[in-house]
Amino acid sequence: MKQQLQQLLELALERLQESGTLSLQELPALLIERTRDASHGDFATNVAMVLAKQARRNPRELAQQVVEALPENSQVEKCEIAGPGFINFFLAQSAYTDIVASVLEQGERYGESEVGGGEKVLLEYVSANPTGPLHVGHGRGAAYGAATANLLRAAGYQVWREYYVNDAGRQMDILATSVWLRYLDLCGEQVTFPGNGYQGDYIWDIAATLHREHGSLFHHPFSRVMEGVAADGPEGDKEAHIDGLIGQMKALLEEAEGYRLLHAAALETILGDIRQDLAEFGVEYDEWFSERSLMEAGTVDQAIEQLQLNGDLYEEKGALWFRSTRYGDEKDRVVVRDNGLKTYFASDIAYHLNKLGRGYQKMVDIWGADHHGYVPRVRAALTAMGQEPDTLEVLLVQFASLYRGGEKVQMSTRSGSFVTLRELREEVGSDAARFFYVMRKSEQHMDFDLDLARSQSSDNPVYYIQYAHARIHSVLRQLEEKGMRWDKQEGVEQLPRLVEPHEKSLMVAIARYPELLESAALQREPHQLAHYLRDLAHELHTYYNTHHFIVEDQGLRNGRITLISAAAQLFVNGLTLLGVSAPKEM
RNA sequence: GCGCCCGUAGCUCAGCUGGAUAGAGCGCCACCCUCCGGAGGUGGAAGUCGGACGUUCGAAUCGUCUCGGGCGCGCCA
Numbered sequence: 001m002k003q004q005l006q007q008l009l010e011l012a013l014e015r016l017q018e019s020g021t022l023s024l025q026e027l028p029a030l031l032i033e034r035t036r037d038a039s040h041g042d043f044a045t046n047v048a049m050v051l052a053k054q055a056r057r058n059p060r061e062l063a064q065q066v067v068e069a070l071p072e073n074s075q076v077e078k079c080e081i082a083g084p085g086f087i088n089f090f091l092a093q094s095a096y097t098d099i100v101a102s103v104l105e106q107g108e109r110y111g112e113s114e115v116g117g118g119e120k121v122l123l124e125y126v127s128a129n130p131t132g133p134l135h136v137g138h139g140r141g142a143a144y145g146a147a148t149a150n151l152l153r154a155a156g157y158q159v160w161r162e163y164y165v166n167d168a169g170r171q172m173d174i175l176a177t178s179v180w181l182r183y184l185d186l187c188g189e190q191v192t193f194p195g196n197g198y199q200g201d202y203i204w205d206i207a208a209t210l211h212r213e214h215g216s217l218f219h220h221p222f223s224r225v226m227e228g229v230a231a232d233g234p235e236g237d238k239e240a241h242i243d244g245l246i247g248q249m250k251a252l253l254e255e256a257e258g259y260r261l262l263h264a265a266a267l268e269t270i271l272g273d274i275r276q277d278l279a280e281f282g283v284e285y286d287e288w289f290s291e292r293s294l295m296e297a298g299t300v301d302q303a304i305e306q307l308q309l310n311g312d313l314y315e316e317k318g319a320l321w322f323r324s325t326r327y328g329d330e331k332d333r334v335v336v337r338d339n340g341l342k343t344y345f346a347s348d349i350a351y352h353l354n355k356l357g358r359g360y361q362k363m364v365d366i367w368g369a370d371h372h373g374y375v376p377r378v379r380a381a382l383t384a385m386g387q388e389p390d391t392l393e394v395l396l397v398q399f400a401s402l403y404r405g406g407e408k409v410q411m412s413t414r415s416g417s418f419v420t421l422r423e424l425r426e427e428v429g430s431d432a433a434r435f436f437y438v439m440r441k442s443e444q445h446m447d448f449d450l451d452l453a454r455s456q457s458s459d460n461p462v463y464y465i466q467y468a469h470a471r472i473h474s475v476l477r478q479l480e481e482k483g484m485r486w487d488k489q490e491g492v493e494q495l496p497r498l499v500e501p502h503e504k505s506l507m508v509a510i511a512r513y514p515e516l517l518e519s520a521a522l523q524r525e526p527h528q529l530a531h532y533l534r535d536l537a538h539e540l541h542t543y544y545n546t547h548h549f550i551v552e553d554q555g556l557r558n559g560r561i562t563l564i565s566a567a568a569q570l571f572v573n574g575l576t577l578l579g580v581s582a583p584k585e586m
Numbered sequence: 587g588c589g590c591c592c593g594u595a596g597c598u599c600a601g602c603u604g605g606a607u608a609g610a611g612c613g614c615c616a617c618c619c620u621c622c623g624g625a626g627g628u629g630g631a632a633g634u635c636g637g638a639c640g641u642u643c644g645a646a647u648c649g650u651c652u653c654g655g656g657c658g659c660g661c662c663a
Binding site: 031033035036037040044046049052053059082083084085086129131166169170171239317318319320321330331333334335336337338339341343344345348368369370371372373374375376396398399439440441443444445446447449452456457458459460461463464466467468470471474475476477478479482527528531534535538541542544545546548549550585586 | 588609621655
């Protein structure tokens with residue numbers, strides 16, 4: 001609808017240009033908006049005001065000429081000039097009844113568009129290190145990522161959803177060592193656990209499983225383990241201490257290939273937990289991309305080599321540095337440490353090159369806001385490789401604070417008292433969690449009210465929306481109980497009889513949906529959809545309270561049932577995109 | 587210190603490629619069921635859009651400065 005108006009306007013302006021009424025070098029991008037006030041019609045444009053200055057013309061006078069030049073269109077009832085020079089469009093009722101009919105025709109596809117133009121997008125989200133269970137911060141990235149993926153697909157992008165698994169590197173070594181130390185404890189050793197080790201109970205669980213399955217196969221005296229290991233903090237060097245422990249573990253367990261076994265056991269257990277957690281949350285992926293596979297395929301070395309050939313690397317203090325300052329970064333970055341280990345950054349460069357190599361010219365990464373400082377260096381690497389830096393789009397998700405009983409829930413990773421995503425899901429349910437997470441703009445800090453999310457009342461927006469949908473189905477059930485049936489054909493024909501203001505505004509809301517989806521997708525803002533659904537639910541409830549749907553007049557009845565059925569379809573479509581269920585009864 | 591994000595009604599937040607009297611929910615006050623699920627609806631009170639200056643016919647929206655809050659500035663990931 002909006003696009004049609006846009007075309008009409010373009011035609012009008014062209015006519016004015018041809019007739020010499022207007023002579024502009026360049027026409028500006030036309031802005032047509034939904035009006036806020038019904039007395040201003042359905043759509044409005046400010047072109048006259050925008051052009052007035054260039055054309056040195058009175059905006060209202062110019063608006064009048066534009067209106068006169070507009071081609072006839074059956075969907076446009078009239079145009080008015082208002083205020084300082086707005087042109088308001090009043091649509092014919094048929095424009096709306098046609099849309100209601102098309103909702104029923106298109107069903108779950110209603111609202112989809114092609115604005116994405118089939119562009120291939122690789123969307124990466126969550127990608128938390130498999131060193132422990134997902135917490136509520138990851139949950140927000142998961143909900144946001146999954147909803148954004150759905151939105152992009154609906155808008156005609158080809159989306160590939162990926163989770164980057166950091167299954168190589170030092171953090172995994174620390175994890176394996178943590179498990180081993182707990183295991184040694186279970187073997188009866190008096191273990192002093194390193195400050196930098198992973199403290200959570202889940203480490204004990206993995207260790208216990210290993211102990212049960214392998215007995216004391218990996219047992220070494222703790223005193224032996226500590227030989228030559230630097231002191232732990234705060235007096236000693238925490239990093240050196242943990243690196244020493246890792247080294248000892250690798251040395252002592254090599255023969256039995258125990259190191260690899262423990263490493264794999266820890267990884268598989270935790271990654272398995274993450275996968276299950278996300279699956280239960282309705283968050284899906286097309287691929288779980290392994291960092292180790294990248295290493296083994298030599299992609300990381302190739303990336304480093306490429307930088308080397310370009311002359312963007314230099315050596316200093318035994319390490320290999322990428323001169324990222326050349327490409328807008330604040331400081332240069334290490335890609336290979338003095339101990340020969342490649343940094344996380346090195347494999348991340350390789351990963352992004354790999355994505356491009358797979359034919360994705362658009363990479364959308366969703367990161368926690370604490371990683372924002374990381375953006376310039378990855379962009380720098382892409383630029384250094386001859387890529388356009390905007391092939392990478394990074395969406396940052398701020399953290400969420402939980403509130404229970406009006407009090408902020410204290411979370412601390414260090415003490416292990418963080419709230420896991422699983423605990424959150426169990427407390428408030430998946431629907432509420434998914435909706436609450438995307439209800440706020442992602443870069444906005446959010447306060448997550450657990451009591452509200454859990455409450456089954458109208459205060460809770462999730463229930464409010466789901467209730468609107470259930471209510472429609474309740475009406476359909478009532479209809480059947482009364483021995484009547486919905487004649488869709490007749491209903492569509494009777495739509496022009498729905499002239500009540502409530503009916504008009506419900507139709508407007510329905511017509512707005514495709515525009516809304518486009519906007520939400522282009523801006524990667526699922527919260528727009530969440531707000532829209534709330535508005536739509538409000539329209540439905542208001543209508544419900546004012547008018548009866550199951551009326552004696554058969555034609556009117558079918559018309560109304562047709563209208564609310566279209567609304568029901570939108571609740572299903574919209575909630576599905578957000579990963580929330582649309583129950584028929586509650 | 588430098589960089590990024592955020593300051594809008596008592597609370598939680600929309601609105602931000604500049605536009606017509608600044609919106610919603612919660613909370614508060616007053617109402618609405620012989621009727622399809624009241625898990626609903628109607629009305630009301632409530633805001634110097636953190637502050638200042640600037641650009642503009644027009645600024646919550648853009649620019650500069652400033653105050654306040656969060657985060658980041660490792661050979662960690």
